Amino acid sequence: MTKVSPSLLAADFLHLDREIEMINRSEADWLHLDVMDGMFVPNISFGFPVLEAVAKVCKKPLDVHFMIEKPERYIQQTKKLGAMMMNVHQEATVHLHRTIQEIHAAGMKAGVTLNPSTPVSTLEDVIADVDMVLLMSVNPGFGGQKFIENTIQKVRRLRRLISESGSQALIEVDGGVQGETAPRLVEAGVDVLVSGSYVFKASDPEGIIHSLKQLDRNLT
Numbered sequence: 101m102t103k104v105s106p107s108l109l110a111a112d113f114l115h116l117d118r119e120i121e122m123i124n125r126s127e128a129d130w131l132h133l134d135v136m137d138g139m140f141v142p143n144i145s146f147g148f149p150v151l152e153a154v155a156k157v158c159k160k161p162l163d164v165h166f167m168i169e170k171p172e173r174y175i176q177q178t179k180k181l182g183a184m185m186m187n188v189h190q191e192a193t194v195h196l197h198r199t200i201q202e203i204h205a206a207g208m209k210a211g212v213t214l215n216p217s218t219p220v221s222t223l224e225d226v227i228a229d230v231d232m233v234l235l236m237s238v239n240p241g242f243g244g245q246k247f248i249e250n251t252i253q254k255v256r257r258l259r260r261l262i263s264e265s266g267s268q269a270l271i272e273v274d275g276g277v278q279g280e281t282a283p284r285l286v287e288a289g290v291d292v293l294v295s296g297s298y299v300f301k302a303s304d305p306e307g308i309i310h311s312l313k314q315l316d317r318n319l320t
Contacts, residue, residue: 103292105130110296130163137168179206187211238275247276259289286315
């Protein structure tokens with residue numbers, strides 16, 4: 101069954117406690133947390149004070165996505181949160197293999213993110229070592245952007261690379277995931293759907309999460 105990781109970036113930050121309570125009640129598998137530094141991406145989101153507050157009340161595993169320069173600086177701090185997944189950008193990490201090793205040594209799962217213009221072939225030499233690959237289906241930095249259509253073919257290429265290498269990596273996609281794109285992504289081979297506005301801006305967010313959970317690669 102498809103995993104769903106709602107993106108907190110689209111939540112109502114004036115009522116964050118209410119939003120986390122909704123996530124806890126829902127069928128969401130994880131909670132996706134986007135950390136932005138205003139340097140690697142042209143926006144600033146939130147940092148460790150917010151992450152620590154969320155970690156205290158969220159009952160779902162934390163899927164932490166660092167859109168920052170030199171994310172390896174924060175491996176130990178992320179571990180202290182109790183994060184399940186630490187996701188770093190291939191483009192922001194000079195020594196990617198070392199960073200993956202250090203994330204694993206800290207006791208977390210290691211994810212690697214690719215921007216829309218970065219080919220999946222750049223992961224050939226580390227794909228067997230990662231737990232998940234996140235494909236950005238919009239240019240990172242802002243929510244609510246239009247889905248980049250090439251992502252569907254990119255998912256298929258990544259699925260082939262994973263299969264041919266014997267890797268156990270999951271495929272996650274973030275950006276423009278909604279009712280029209282989600283089934284196509286799952287059919288192409290996606291395991292984990294990150295969805296922000298489509299979930300948090302909905303009149304029935306728990307219902308939206310439920311509908312995304314029902315998508316099955318074999319039935320779409």
